[in-house]
Amino acid sequence: MIYPKAIVFDLDGTLIHSAPDLHAAANVGLASVGRPPLGLPLVTSFIGNGVETLITRCLTATGGHDTALLEKALAAFHTDYDQNMTTLTRPYAGVVAALNSFRTLQIPLGICTNKPMRPALDICKALDLEQFFDIIQGAVTTLPKKPDPAPLLHCISALGQSPQDVIYVGDSTVDYRTAKNAGVAFHLFCEGYLNGPMPDLPSNQCFSDWEQHGLLTI
Ligand SMILES: O=C(O)COP(=O)(O)O
Numbered sequence: 001m002i003y004p005k006a007i008v009f010d011l012d013g014t015l016i017h018s019a020p021d022l023h024a025a026a027n028v029g030l031a032s033v034g035r036p037p038l039g040l041p042l043v044t045s046f047i048g049n050g051v052e053t054l055i056t057r058c059l060t061a062t063g064g065h066d067t068a069l070l071e072k073a074l075a076a077f078h079t080d081y082d083q084n085m086t087t088l089t090r091p092y093a094g095v096v097a098a099l100n101s102f103r104t105l106q107i108p109l110g111i112c113t114n115k116p117m118r119p120a121l122d123i124c125k126a127l128d129l130e131q132f133f134d135i136i137q138g139a140v141t142t143l144p145k146k147p148d149p150a151p152l153l154h155c156i157s158a159l160g161q162s163p164q165d166v167i168y169v170g171d172s173t174v175d176y177r178t179a180k181n182a183g184v185a186f187h188l189f190c191e192g193y194l195n196g197p198m199p200d201l202p203s204n205q206c207f208s209d210w211e212q213h214g215l216l217t218i
């Protein structure tokens, strides 16, 4: 068996089910600018390109957006989300056991997410996930967001590895394109927030149960 030399994970919809808290905060953002609330499935389908895009999509779905509306709704979103990042958010079943088994095999682990750095770190701390990771790379102003390969390549080099020896695990087409752009093998957690088809992804690179993840060969 040839183990990957490192594994990098997406966060929202891959390691953690965070959509319920993001949905609640998005509706607080919408209410702050007089817009009606949106349902969970629709808001979930908007997750994956970062918080500005999430709120822009929510505004577009309720009548349109401009810079002033976006700023106001984003501020209200953050005020609520800062207080409620882990009210409903939990790791998916089997994630902690899987992370423990990778650590037992001494495989270095990282997170590469479009979630802003501060909530990404705070959530990992609050859910006791931080201990497993050598790097947690959230969205920062100094790097482009996924699907640009830069944040994933940054994680891989911080782990001391090369793209061809690493697996990236994600839940969305954004992650799939990021891995392609970075020249990294991709595995899809298909119980996440999947937001489009990935026709050329082999079925043995998709999994729906963290207890049967199949991530240990490259
Ligand atoms: O915050 C988002 O939109 C998505 O975050 P993710 O990259 O961890 O899926």
Ligand SMILES: [Mg+2]
Pocket: 010, 011, 012, 013, 014, 048, 170, 171, 172, 192, 193
């Ligand atoms: Mg995701």
